[in-house]
Amino acid sequence: xxxxxxxxxxxxxxxxxxxxxxxxxxxxxxxxxxxxxxxxxxxxxxxxxxxxxxxxxxxxxxxxxxxxxxxxxxxxxxxxxxxxxxxxxxxxxxxxxxxxxxxxxxxxxxxxxxxxxxxxxxxxxxxxxxxxxxxxxxxxxxxxxxxxxxxxxxxxxxxxxxxxxxxxxxxxxxxxxxx
Amino acid sequence: xxxxxxxxxxxxxxxxxxxxxxxxxxxxxxxxxxxxxxxxxxxxxxxxxxxxxxxxxxxxxxxxxxxxxxxxxxxxxxxxxxxxxxxxxxxxxxxxxxxxxxxxxxxxxxxxxxxxxxxxxxxxxxxxxxxxxxxxxxxxxxxxxxxxxxxxxxxxxxxxxxxxxxxxxxxxxxxxxx
Numbered sequence: 344x345x346x347x348x349x350x351x352x353x354x355x356x357x358x359x360x361x362x363x364x365x366x367x368x369x370x371x372x373x374x375x376x377x378x379x380x381x382x383x384x385x386x387x388x389x390x391x392x393x394x395x396x397x398x399x400x401x402x403x404x405x406x407x408x409x410x411x412x413x414x415x416x417x418x419x420x421x422x423x424x425x426x427x428x429x430x431x432x433x434x435x436x437x438x439x440x441x442x443x444x445x446x447x448x449x450x451x452x453x454x455x456x457x458x459x460x461x462x463x464x465x466x467x468x469x470x471x472x473x474x475x476x477x478x479x480x481x482x483x484x485x486x487x488x489x490x491x492x493x494x495x496x497x498x499x500x501x502x503x504x505x506x507x508x509x510x511x512x513x514x515x516x517x518x519x520x521x522x
Numbered sequence: 523x524x525x526x527x528x529x530x531x532x533x534x535x536x537x538x539x540x541x542x543x544x545x546x547x548x549x550x551x552x553x554x555x556x557x558x559x560x561x562x563x564x565x566x567x568x569x570x571x572x573x574x575x576x577x578x579x580x581x582x583x584x585x586x587x588x589x590x591x592x593x594x595x596x597x598x599x600x601x602x603x604x605x606x607x608x609x610x611x612x613x614x615x616x617x618x619x620x621x622x623x624x625x626x627x628x629x630x631x632x633x634x635x636x637x638x639x640x641x642x643x644x645x646x647x648x649x650x651x652x653x654x655x656x657x658x659x660x661x662x663x664x665x666x667x668x669x670x671x672x673x674x675x676x677x678x679x680x681x682x683x684x685x686x687x688x689x690x691x692x693x694x695x696x697x698x699x700x
Contacts, residue, residue: 347526370630377630384626386644387673 365434366491369416374423380413385494406504409465410494418487424474427489431472440470446515451475453515460495468493469501546617548651548665552595560603562699566592571686578682585675586682589668596699599660611661614653623651633657647671659700 370377389408418424434440440456447453452474460467473488492501555561568589575583599607623639634656642648648668655661 347530370628374632375630376632377628379625379628381625381627383624383640383644384638387626387640390644390673391676 365438366414366416366430366489369427369430369489372423372426374418374420375427376417376419378413378415382411385410385412402500402503406496406500409496410492412491412493414489414491416487416489418489420486424487427487428472428474431470431489435470438468440468443469444515448515449475455515457498464497465495466498466501467495469496469498546613548614548617548663551614551617552593555595560597560606562594562596562598564594566594568592571683573682573686577685581675582678582682585672585678588671588675589666589679591667593665593667594662596662597660598699599658607660611655614661614663618651618653642671645672645674647673 369375370379385407389404391404416427418427435456438458440458443455443457445452445454454472456470456472457466458468459465469490469492471488471490473490474486552563556563568586568591573586575586578586597607597610618637618639622641624641626638626640627636628638629636634654636652636654638650638652640647640650648671650666650671652664652666653661654663
């Protein structure tokens with residue numbers, strides 16, 4: 344009997360505790376643009392043969408190898424922004440993320456949260472929340488950006504990636520140092 | 523204790539039956555809608571790239587040979603068929619939600635959406651599926667079909683495509699459809 348419960352528990356545990364799926368309900372929300380990149384994609388990308396003579400490319404591959412998922416949600420209206428904000432505060436409470444840093448830059452507020460990874464230089468989860476009135480992505484006005492990254496990676500590498508992807512707020516990450 | 527064992531075995535059998543269930547596949551969906559007026563279906567073999575195989579290096583040739591064809595299906599949305607658009611889109615999403623389709627990237631905008639998935643394993647891909655929809659235009663699915671396509675060869679493949687004399691006229695029909 345105990346065994347059965349144990350097995351059932353083991354089967355159900357990932358379903359119940361999977362924080363990764365917490366924000367999934369935002370995907371089909373009107374007014375929110377989302378980009379989800381799965382672990383499969385990162386696995387495939389890390390298998391691509393790139394000439395390792397290019398140090399920058401090598402750095403990307405190293406980062407990619409250590410990422411399991413990337414989710415970006417962009418909201419353009421007050422309603423969806425409030426919803427995103429509520430979801431985030433609930434998530435922060437239950438997931439034990441620590442605040443990494445906060446940046447106020449004019450009208451833009453950027454917050455970073457993280458969870459420690461396999462060693463003190465690594466991060467297993469990074470959450471970035473950007474809120475502002477004059478944010479622009481590819482010429483379009485947006486209000487809020489929520490980005491989550493999971494895996495086991497180095498913060499310094501991430502700032503380079505967010506910069507490449509044109510995600511506002513990412514540049515502040517360069518200044519971030521783990522406490 | 524016995525009853526637990528019984529329930530457990532019944533569960534196992536149900537699970538087995540479910541997994542053996544003859545689920546609709548994309549291939550069947552293509553075939554079923556081939557004759558349908560609202561759909562456009564096209565098969566583009568890699569030979570349409572007009573590649574001189576002699577000019578390729580061995581690894582390029584291997585990459586090129588691993589891809590067989592592109593399979594294309596499009597549905598044009600008009601004012602009359604918006605309900606069909608919704609049901610067909612749901613059907614495809616249901617097919618793609620099958621676990622054997624591994625999710626790569628998902629994009630969801632206000633009126634648009636795109637999903638990229640693949641079938642096979644990390645080092646040997648059998649099929650890449652790109653499904654995009656736009657609530658004002660319609661939707662389209664592109665399937666890249668092949669045998670043991672290896673992601674490490676993507677760079678080689680790009681080189682091959684650069685060399686190709688692709689006849690863009692063949693794509694014009696697709697573009698005109700929307």
